[in-house]
Amino acid sequence: xxxxxxxxxxxxxxxxxxxxxxxxxxxxxxxxxxxxxxxxxxxxxxxxxxxxxxxxxxxxxxxxxxxxxxxxxxxxxxxxxxxxxxxxxxxxxxxxxxxxxxxxxxxxxxxxxxxxxxxxxxxxxxxxxxxxxxxxxxxxxxxxxxxxxxxxxxxxxxxxxxxxxxxxxxxxxxxxxxxxxxxxxxxxxxxxxxxxxxxxxxxxxxxxxxxxxxxxxxxxxxxxxxxxxxxxxxxxxxxxxxxxxxxxxxxxxxxxxxxxxxxxxxxxxxxxxxxxxxxxxxxxxxxxxxxxxxxxxxxxxxxxxxxxxx
Numbered sequence: 243x244x245x246x247x248x249x250x251x252x253x254x255x256x257x258x259x260x261x262x263x264x265x266x267x268x269x270x271x272x273x274x275x276x277x278x279x280x281x282x283x284x285x286x287x288x289x290x291x292x293x294x295x296x297x298x299x300x301x302x303x304x305x306x307x308x309x310x311x312x313x314x315x316x317x318x319x320x321x322x323x324x325x326x327x328x329x330x331x332x333x334x335x336x337x338x339x340x341x342x343x344x345x346x347x348x349x350x351x352x353x354x355x356x357x358x359x360x361x362x363x364x365x366x367x368x369x370x371x372x373x374x375x376x377x378x379x380x381x382x383x384x385x386x387x388x389x390x391x392x393x394x395x396x397x398x399x400x401x402x403x404x405x406x407x408x409x410x411x412x413x414x415x416x417x418x419x420x421x422x423x424x425x426x427x428x429x430x431x432x433x434x435x436x437x438x439x440x441x442x443x444x445x446x447x448x449x450x451x452x453x454x455x456x457x458x459x460x461x462x463x464x465x466x467x468x469x470x471x472x473x474x475x476x477x478x479x480x481x482x483x484x485x486x487x488x489x490x491x492x493x494x495x496x497x498x499x500x501x502x503x504x505x506x507x508x509x510x511x512x513x514x515x516x517x518x519x520x521x522x523x524x525x526x527x528x529x530x531x532x533x534x535x536x537x538x539x540x541x542x543x544x545x546x547x548x549x550x551x552x
Contacts, residue, residue: 265523267344273349275322275339276315276357283537284409285311287433290541291413291426295490297548304372306416309364316357317381323350332451358509370418376415380408395457399445403437428490429544435483436537440475443533447475447526470517477513477533481506484540498547505539508532 262508288310322338324331326347329335339345343391358381365374407430409520442460445452446469449461460469485506493499512532519525 243448256413257429261413263330268500271339271345272353273354275319275324275345275401278315280410281314281318283534284314284406286538286541287406287407288413288416290545291410291415291419291429292412292417293415293545293548294410294426294429295419297551299549303417304366305364308518309368309373309377310362310412312357312364313377313381314360314361314409316354316361317384319350319354319357320381320385322388323347325387326350326456326538328457331455332448332450335446349404351383362531371414372417373412376408376412376421380412383408392457394458396460396463399438400451402441403434407431409433424540425490425492429492432480432483432540432548433537434474435480436533439473439480440530440533440537442469442473442476443530447523447530472516473529474513477516478510478535479528480536481513486543487540491545492544495547498543502540503542505536505543509536 257456260431261477276441283308289303289307292306293299311402322340325335326340328337335341340347340350363376384402384405388405391398405522410420410433411431414423414429415421419426445460446466449459452459453462455535464472476532484502487493488499488502493502509532512529516525516529
């Protein structure tokens, strides 16, 4: 009977719903709904922002990082609810929990609101009003500015990149730093710059999907070679933005400065390889992965430098 229920499907409003019973399946569903890798990176950058101002790991650090994790997971889940019909038309996203029928939209919406509310309350009681304002602003910008903007302009990734700049600032504020301190603004600039080639590499990899789903896509405006040139410039700009960070008072260690230069050189060389490559999925995905690794490297170098300095 249990096996029969697992394979029984019900169609509701064009979406096929399949019951899920095991704990493992529910965990996998929640991880998919929360876009866990994106959420973890936001959490990681929040922790880095906290470390940059306190120069130490404390129990209190886990309050803003946990709150941002909950907000990021909830915001990603809400995004999947908002784009559930579009996701059904795209090969890249049709296996997500809602379009695949593994979770009904109402459940996803309740989960998203629960996660966002939990994150907001954690910030309110555990950190303060300014951190709460930053966290809610990020959610509002992602779900009510960037998400609908993607259906109106092919350049939505530029204003949408603001979301990636907020977590390190939130962590900085939670650790007692001033929001207008130029040092954290330099770090935020790096995360803003990084977001744009991150999304455009994904776009180029799934360009036909985006076009079929009705999104205004840059691939309708520029040729593939032009897009590669644009992304190449943004990859270089991302590297340059990370080189500016030491000018704001971070990376005082000579060794970590050398390591940053090595990481930037690696990113630049990866960008050259990408520009020279033929149009193929492997090259796009390899560059996408390298860019993500680079962001983690920069965060790790900044955090390690501050911890060893204390």
